[in-house]
Amino acid sequence: MAVIRPFSGLRPEANRASEVASVPYDVVSTDEARALAANNPWSFLHVSRPEIDMPEGIDTHSDPVYRRALMNFEKLIKDCPLVSEKIPSLYVYRLIMGEHEQIGVVACCSVDEYDQDLIRKHERTRRDKEDDRTQHMMALRAQTGPVFLTYKANREIDTMVMEVTMTNAIFDFTAEDGVQHTVWHVPDAVRFVHQFRGIPFLYIADGHHRAASAARARSELREQSFSHTGDEEYNFFLAVIFPDDQVQILAYNRAVRDLNGLSNSEFFETVKKSFVVTEGGGETPARRGQWGMYLDGKWYGLSLRADVTPAQGTVASLDVSILQDLLLDPILGIKDVRTDKRIDFVGGVRGGQELKRLVDQGKAAVAFSLYPTTMEDLLRVSDAGEIMPPKSTWFEPKLRDGLLIHKI
Helix, strand or coil: CCCEECECCEEECHHHHHHHCECCHHHCCHHHHHHHHCCCCCCCHHHHCHHHHCCCCCCCCCHHHHHHHHHHHHHHHHHCCEEECCCCECEEEEEEECCEEEEEEEEEEEHHHHHCCCEECCCCCCHHHHHHHHHHHHHHCEECCCEEEEECCCHHHHHHHHHHCCCCCCEEEECCCCCEEEEEECCCHHHHHHHHCCCCCEEEEECHHHHHHHHHHHHHHHHHCCCCCCCCHHHEEEEEEEEHHHCCEECEEEEECCCCCCCHHHHHHHHCCCEEEEECCCCCCCCCCEEEEEECCEEEEEEECCCCCCCCCCCCCCHHHHHHHHHHCCCCCCCCCCCCCCEEEEEHHHHHHHHHHHHHCCCCCEEEEECCCCHHHHHHHHHCCCCCCCCCCEECCCCCECCCEEEC
16 A cells, blocks of 8 residues: 655745756766856755855765755745745646656655555665765755655556646746656645555655665654654655656666776677677667677677577566676676776766767777666566666656755
8 A cells, every 4th residue: 555645845936946946966966066056046956965055075974064955945945935835735746858748746655665665666775875865854854855756557546647737837847958847736635645545566766865864864853752653744755656657767878987908809809709799880779688889989789699598587687787797797897886986877868979978088998878777677676676786777857856845
């Protein structure tokens, strides 16, 4: 049973929404965040990445940074201003990017269900990233960016969502990247709460660290409480919940800075021991079981040789796993993509052109394009209780931080 709960959202007024809304904190570097927020005092990046308002080189995980986040948050509430809904509400949030459209329900979800794996995961979190967002939540006493959840599509919920979109929106703007963001109030939250009770599982698509941090913040706040009941706001976390048939996963590609001591020709011949290599194409693999490789100014297509038995298993058979197990690890020496500084990642619409640029400019020696992981893969891995390799999925379009805030 999926428990969803209305909340008294803290939000900008409609005329400020486009200025406040910012990209998620974890998809930009400090320098990129500083550039995006330049000349915009209302950008939520001043709250989610407060180091942009502090001296360069400051430890982004230090106490002064979290204090600055709170100061910027309080200033935004007062001066922008941000307003609190008087009545707990649900919302509908639509994203349109080019021809792609997806519409989800904004709600608070149960930390208990997260802990019980009724909200399922497919990614292993890093302790340092959990520490950061937990401290951020505790400093602000608020969850400022939603977790991106999905569920197996339900016709009744689809119909209810479409009915809401026929009403007047509270936000409707197109961001600088061309993505349109539209948000509506749900007039009858009880109908949605009841209908979601028939959904057996929710799945984290994007935002594993936000969810894990919400669970850790709940533990800390529960310890501080004199009369914990389970109904406090900190027992729930902010999420946008999309049906699985609307979610778009794009490729998460790899670029490696050197050839692990091999010459181009040596590397090429070693790759041929496991892969059929064809010149031309490859920038965008056409199907599963194909990879693109950019080396020495040329694109090549890769596919497994007939005498190479593909790996079996829910995770081992993923394209991202096969590339890791047969090429990145044994040939290029990339043992752990989470910690190895020799590998970089390019997700989303930047795709092959960004990979080509990295190699042509000498920032990488070789780059690989992948066919996107599918929603079916994600659900299957999550249901099996397994973990995908790091950097397996890139979801686009991205939700914006700062539009709806959950105070805990």
